[in-house]
Amino acid sequence: MNARQAFEMLMQDLKAQIEQATQDRDEKAFAEGGLQDTITTRDADQKYLDDLTATCEQTASDFESRQQLRAEEIEAIQKAIEIMSSGAVSGNAEKHLPTLLQAKSTSLAELRADSRSPTQNRVAQYLQEQARHLNSRVLSALAVHVADDPFKKTSLSA
Numbered sequence: 001m002n003a004r005q006a007f008e009m010l011m012q013d014l015k016a017q018i019e020q021a022t023q024d025r026d027e028k029a030f031a032e033g034g035l036q037d038t039i040t041t042r043d044a045d046q047k048y049l050d051d052l053t054a055t056c057e058q059t060a061s062d063f064e065s066r067q068q069l070r071a072e073e074i075e076a077i078q079k080a081i082e083i084m085s086s087g088a089v090s091g092n093a094e095k096h097l098p099t100l101l102q103a104k105s106t107s108l109a110e111l112r113a114d115s116r117s118p119t120q121n122r123v124a125q126y127l128q129e130q131a132r133h134l135n136s137r138v139l140s141a142l143a144v145h146v147a148d149d150p151f152k153k154t155s156l157s158a
Contacts, residue, residue, distance in 0.1 A: 073139050076130035080123045080146070120146065 127143035130136070 069134055069136060072130070072134050073136050076127060076134070076139055077142065080127055080142075083119060083123050083126065086119075 124143050124147035127139050127146060131139035131143055
C-alpha cells in the first residue's frame with residue numbers, strides 16, 4: 001500500500017511536470033511568434049522613418065534652393081530699381097515726354113519704339129541676363145514688361 005501510494009504520487013508529480021513543460025513550450029512558441037511580429041513591425045517602422053527623413057531632407061534642400069533663388073531675384077530687381085532711380089534716368093521724362101506729345105504725325109507704335117531709353121534697354125537686358133543666369137521665370141517676365149511698357153510704372157511686390 002505504501003508502494004502504491006508512492007507510485008501514485010510519483011505519477012501525479014510526473015503528470016504535473018509534463019503539463020508544466022507543455023505549457024512552458026506553448027508560451028515560448030507564442031512569445032517567439034510575438035517577437036517575430038514585433039521585429040517585423042519595427043522593421044516596417046524603421047523603413048517608414050528612413051523614407052520620411054529622406055523626404056524631409058529633400059524638401060528642406062528644395063526650400064533652401066528656392067529661398068536662394070528668390071534672394072537673387074530680389075537682388076536683381078533692386079539693382080534694376082537702382083539703375084532706374086539713378087541720376088542718368090531721373091529727370092529725362094520732362095526732356096523727352098513733351099516732345100513726344102507734341103509730335104503729330106507719329107503713330108503709337110512709333111512712339112513706343114522711339115521711347116525706349118538706353119537705360120531702359122540696359123535694365124531690360126540686365127533683368128533678362130539675370131533671369132537666364134538664375135533660371136527665373138519671374139525675372140524674365142519682368143524684363144519683358146520693362147522692355148515693352150516704358151510708360152507704366154513697374155509695380156514690384158517683394
